[in-house]
Amino acid sequence: xxxxxxxxxxxxxxxxxxxxxxxxxxxxxxxxxxxxxxxxxxxxxxxxxxxxxxxxxxxxxxxxxxxxxxxxxxxxxxxxxxxxxxxxxxxxxxxxxxxxxxxxxxxxxxxxxxxxxxxxxxxxxxxxxxxxxxxxxxxxxxxxxxxxxxxxxxxxxxxxxxxxxxxxxxxxxxxxxxxxxxxxxxxxxxxxxxxxxxxxxxxxxxxxxxxxxxxxxxxxxxxxxxxxxxxxxxxxxxxxxxxxxxxxxxxxxxxxxxxxxxxxxxxxxxxxxxxxxxxxxxxxxxxxxxxxxxxxxxxxxxxxxxxxxxxxxxxxxxxxxxxxxxxxxxxxxxxxx
Ligand code: ADP
Numbered sequence: 001x002x003x004x005x006x007x008x009x010x011x012x013x014x015x016x017x018x019x020x021x022x023x024x025x026x027x028x029x030x031x032x033x034x035x036x037x038x039x040x041x042x043x044x045x046x047x048x049x050x051x052x053x054x055x056x057x058x059x060x061x062x063x064x065x066x067x068x069x070x071x072x073x074x075x076x077x078x079x080x081x082x083x084x085x086x087x088x089x090x091x092x093x094x095x096x097x098x099x100x101x102x103x104x105x106x107x108x109x110x111x112x113x114x115x116x117x118x119x120x121x122x123x124x125x126x127x128x129x130x131x132x133x134x135x136x137x138x139x140x141x142x143x144x145x146x147x148x149x150x151x152x153x154x155x156x157x158x159x160x161x162x163x164x165x166x167x168x169x170x171x172x173x174x175x176x177x178x179x180x181x182x183x184x185x186x187x188x189x190x191x192x193x194x195x196x197x198x199x200x201x202x203x204x205x206x207x208x209x210x211x212x213x214x215x216x217x218x219x220x221x222x223x224x225x226x227x228x229x230x231x232x233x234x235x236x237x238x239x240x241x242x243x244x245x246x247x248x249x250x251x252x253x254x255x256x257x258x259x260x261x262x263x264x265x266x267x268x269x270x271x272x273x274x275x276x277x278x279x280x281x282x283x284x285x286x287x288x289x290x291x292x293x294x295x296x297x298x299x300x301x302x303x304x305x306x307x308x309x310x311x312x313x314x315x316x317x318x319x320x321x322x323x324x325x326x327x328x329x330x331x332x333x334x335x336x337x
Contacts, residue, residue: 004099004122004281006036008052008092011069012043012076012104012111015258016128016142018266019069019103024060025274026101026126031057033278038097042072043104044079044111047088052095064267067145067260073104085115098122099286101277103141105129106306109289113302116287124277125289125302126270130258133177135308136300137291141273144265146173146257147183153253154188154220161218164247167209171232171252174224180257181224182312186323191219194235196226197312202238209243272297 009026011019023039030037039059041051063070078084092100099122102112112123127134130146150172161168170190174180178195185193192208194201205221212219223232230238236250262270273290276297280288289305291298 002098004035004284006038006095006097006099007278007281008038008040008047008095008097008100009055009071010040010043010047010100010102010104011071011073011128012102012108013073014105014129014131015067015069015073016130016140017067017145017258017260017262018141018270019073019128020060020063020066021262021267021270022103022126022128022141022274023069023071024064025271026103026277027055027060027274028057029275029278033282035278035281038095039071040100042074042076043108044076044084044088045074046072047091047100048076048078048084050091050094052091052097064271065261067258067262069103079111082114082118085111085118089115089119089121092121099124099281101126101274101281103128105131105140106134109134109302110306113287113306116302122281122286123302124280124285125305126273126277127289127291127305128270130180131174131177132179133174133310134289134291134305135310136289136298136305137293139269139292141266141270142258142262143179144269145260145263147180147187148263149257149260150180150184150253151187153256154184154190154222157251158188158218158220161220161249165218166247166249167219167221169221169223169232169236169248169250171223171225171250171254173253173257175226177226177310178224178312181222185222188220188222189323190222192221194221194223194227194229195312196224196228199228201227202229202235205235205239206242209239209246 103126127140130142132143289300
């Protein structure tokens with residue numbers, strides 16, 4: 001296999017705090033190992049439009065502590081088509097780029113995997129998404145920061161909820177997976193978590209409200225945005241008329257969950273993954289995702305991570321149940337890794 005000399009790096013899909021630390025590590029590790037490193041702006045859109053520039057070590061100084069991604073990110077329709085990917089390939093070839101490190105989520109890796117099959121371009125993925133929903137890795141860049149942001153926000157909501165004996169439906173991110181909802185539920189002592197993995201959760205909410213020991217107590221019900229029952233607002237609208245005795249409010253945390261300075265854990269893991277991506281290229285590896293399992297770097301075939309589904313860790317669910325969080329029946333058996 002040819003030796004990789006010129007490497008592109010891009011961020012794609014939803015932004016996540018810590019992506020900058022990963023870009024920085026890829027760039028510096030690449031340069032330190034004698035490679036030329038190219039930044040690709042705006043994900044696959046920038047690849048197609050030729051938004052490609054050579055980076056030196058200075059380009060990535062002063063970014064490790066910033067949220068977002070300095071290369072910016074985009075969602076690109078053209079990349080879904082073989083024609084779009086061919087244009088992207090030609091742009092890379094104009095710069096003699098022979099490998100690309102893609103920092104993103106499931107969709108970004110699906111696109112990379114397709115292009116790897118269609119062309120001779122080498123791809124390495126680094127998991128960057130606040131949802132932590134990628135198969136083959138315990139951890140994705142941005143998740144730790146987002147979870148801490150949610151915990152801080154829910155703690156504040158709890159203060160006002162308990163002052164007024166209110167019930168709050170709090171909507172948190174998680175389109176496909178309930179990791180943020182379940183773990184912020186544990187961390188905040190929330191009473192109920194509604195997660196995308198489960199059906200028929202309105203019954204659970206009704207049961208909880210009917211069984212509530214004291215009417216004079218606040219409650220927090222966390223709703224992942226991908227809940228099968230609808231948004232927090234929709235659920236609250238359905239429940240309110242059935243429980244007129246309760247003061248029910250809704251809070252949607254929204255995009256604030258994506259922003260902010262990355263946590264130490266996000267910065268460190270992103271840095272280790274960035275270096276590991278370059279090491280994988282030096283070792284002539286291709287079409288794999290750098291993962292983090294049992295506190296160690298692992299390699300996962302891109303084809304596997306895009307095909308398989310990651311489930312909620314069993315021990316977290318057990319922990320939540322053992323401290324009295326009201327969880328859906330059946331989750332324990334259905335979601336063992
Ligand atoms: P994420 O990577 O965070 O899951 P998206 O699902 O939005 O984010 O994917 C980011 C980009 O990756 C898309 O805008 C598109 O350009 C590319 N992509 C996603 N899915 C596919 C696919 N099935 N085929 C080709 N490209 C894809």
